[in-house]
Amino acid sequence: MHTLNASMHTIQIGVGAAASETSIGEVAAVGSTQGFNGATQLVPIFIPAGTRISARSQSLAGGNACYVSAELIRGGSMNPLVSRGRIYGLTSGDFTQVDPGGTANTLGSWVELASSTTQDAKGYTLILGNKNSNASTTSLIDLGLGAASSEVVILSQLFSRNYSYGPIYPAATGPIWTPIPAGSRLAARAQCASNVPTGNTRYSYASIILWE
Numbered sequence: 001m002h003t004l005n006a007s008m009h010t011i012q013i014g015v016g017a018a019a020s021e022t023s024i025g026e027v028a029a030v031g032s033t034q035g036f037n038g039a040t041q042l043v044p045i046f047i048p049a050g051t052r053i054s055a056r057s058q059s060l061a062g063g064n065a066c067y068v069s070a071e072l073i074r075g076g077s078m079n080p081l082v083s084r085g086r087i088y089g090l091t092s093g094d095f096t097q098v099d100p101g102g103t104a105n106t107l108g109s110w111v112e113l114a115s116s117t118t119q120d121a122k123g124y125t126l127i128l129g130n131k132n133s134n135a136s137t138t139s140l141i142d143l144g145l146g147a148a149s150s151e152v153v154i155l156s157q158l159f160s161r162n163y164s165y166g167p168i169y170p171a172a173t174g175p176i177w178t179p180i181p182a183g184s185r186l187a188a189r190a191q192c193a194s195n196v197p198t199g200n201t202r203y204s205y206a207s208i209i210l211w212e
Helices: none
Strands: 002-005 009-015 020-028 038-040 053-059 064-068 083-087 096-098 110-115 123-129 137-145 151-161 172-176 187-190 204-211
Touching: 002 020, 020 110, 020 204, 053 064, 083 172, 096 110, 096 187, 110 204, 123 137, 137 204, 187 204
Parallel strands: none
Antiparallel strands: 002 038, 002 064, 009 020, 009 053, 020 083, 083 204, 096 204, 110 187, 123 172, 123 204, 137 151, 137 187
16 A cells, blocks of 8 residues: 655544445554655455455545545465454554653653554554654664563564654565454554654654564
8 A cells, every 4th residue: 555645644544435435444544744745564465356446544634635645466475364453552542752852862652552462463563743843863662462561572673764744764664474362452662763852853753564
């Protein structure tokens, strides 16, 4: 799925006839800043021939269109047992702020993305977003599983680069086929490559899609 947008969007994909769509979940959260920035995400869900596909979105800012297209892949890295993508780490359409702290190359505190997942998941995609930052920064992101203060790292030191008033790279990492049982707590933490005072210029913004 490919998106071009000028705000923070949550995108939902549906299948079926008009006005009778069946949601296959909130499967993408795309972050950008003031310009039109695009993102591509792999959605590993089987769709049979003859299916009508549609999309709808909500915007954090409101009044901003989100342009979406889909490229169907035959085979590839699709997991045939996945039927839905469910997003965690969004509040009112916004990403979760992950603060690396103001000291360079030092991990900040864990920030909760999900207190208790609702279904067993076969894997996940980690989504990062930009937030009107006028600084160019480099960060490393960890993803953790488990109770507060006892998190086990399941994704370590994911490199990300935030360009001034532009997109963050990588916007989406995954799907990664690490099983995550129902009832799990998920959290993220980050470190920044430079000493940056508090504010949007140093934060990472994250959400996670669980593939059920």
